[in-house]
Amino acid sequence: MRSHLKAPAAAAAALLALCSLSACGGDSSSGANGGQIKIMVGGLDKVIYMPAMLTQKLGYFEAEGLDVQLLTEPAGVQATTSLISGDVQGVVGFYDHTLDLQVKGKEVESVVQLSHxxxxxxVVSNAAADEIKSPKDFSGKKLGVTGLGSSTDFLTKYLAVKNGVRTDRITPVAVGAGQTFISALQQNSIQAGMTTDPTVTQILDKKVGKVLVDMRTPEGSQEALGGPYPSSSLYMNTSWVNGNKETVQKLANAFVRTLRWMDGHSPEEIAAKMPADYAQGGKELYAEAIRSTLPMFTTDGVMPKDGPETVERVLKAFNPNLKDAEVDLSRTYTTEFVEKVG
Incomplete structure (x- = not known):
């Protein structure tokens, strides 16, 4: 896959350098020259973002000489806000935000692609299972998403449009993940919704819902979305990347090392490395959640071929901001750093 270099955004870099903690909500220049790097994760306990905490637990950040603080925000859209405001230097979240941000005048890029x-x-609640048998039946329904403007919101709207349902005929409801999502299903606050493991596995174990569309595997992604859908990634402001390449390379080294470790270990071995409180449904159920989700991860951090094009097509199907916009996909990710990992 191609790599590409970008000219430093001098004005943005100068602004970041001058920006004070009180003025900008955070010090965007921290992380350079050995300082602490703050990375916001769109839900640290979600299996789709597992490489973030796993990298820390395996000691790979420390091995690279990095002081990384992992923060959590239940919806990726809030994590992105923290990045743009300068409160954090990176986000582990969905790649699709980089396209959405570009058309809004923000230059953000994926530097490690964790998934394809x-x-x-x-999932659909048991109570609504007879009336919602596919996304064609979404019309008039309340559909759970982690947050409005989040990637689950994006994908829910795409599934609706792809199946002939206008976005104004559905009602997205922000219900987060985990127990709040499960409770919303049980209380009929939502009839269906989009979530990830370990929530999915807990829903099936509690028998409160059923799988409607499964996009955890390449085959499921192809069927639902028409191609690979690169999602979980480490993305950062392009200006920060260009000004801190040595630090970004160390981050790439750590994350790719984790992806390789995951590829060579069992779900049970991976679960044993994670914080105990992540396995709220028990160790066996948590390992099963990891097993179901492992097919989504890359082993090298490289953007999958045709992945950005699939994401662009999906977003343009329903997002008025992107529909007629010109998106330069080459500016939404780089393979410069993962290709240099030894």
């Missing part, structure tokens, strides 16, 4: 599928699952 979305890892998302559309």
């Amino acid at each position: 599928t979305s890892g998302e699952v559309e």
Whole structure:
């Protein structure tokens, strides 16, 4: 896959250098020259973002001489806001935000692509299972998403449009993930919704819902979205990347090392490395959630072929901001750093 270099955004870099903690909500220049790097994760306990905490638990950040603080925000859209405001230097979240941000005048790029599928699952409550048998039946329904403007919101709208349902005929409801999502299903606050593991596995174990669309595997992504859908990634402001290449290379080294480790270990071995409180449904159920989601991850951090094009097609199907916009996909990701990992 191609790599590409970008000219430093001098004005943006100068602004970041001058920006004070009080003025910008955070010090965007921290992380350079050995300082602490803050990475916001769109839900640290979600299996789709597992490489973030796993990299820390395996000691790979430390091995690279990095001081990384992992923060959590249940919806990726809030994590992106933290990045743009300068509160954090990186986000582990969905790649599709880089396209959405570009048309809004923000230059953000994926520097490590952790996955080649979305890892998302559309589930339907048992109570609504007879009336919602596919996304064609979404009209008039309340559909759960992690947050409005999040990637689950994006993908829910795409599934609706692809199946002939206008976006104004569905009602997205922000219900987060985990127990809040499960409770919303049980209380009929939503009839269906999009979530990830371990929530999916817990829903099936509690028998409160059923799988409607499964996008945890390349095959499921191809069927639902028409191609690979690169999702979980480490993305950062392009200006920060260009000004801190040595640090970004160390981050890429750590994350790719983790992806390789995951590829060579069992779900049970991976689960044993994670914080105990992530396995709220028990160790066996948590390992099963990891097993179901493992197919989504890359082993090298490289953007999958045709992945950005699939994401662009999906977003343009329903997002008025992108529909007629020119998106330069080459500016939404780089393979410069992962290709240099030894």
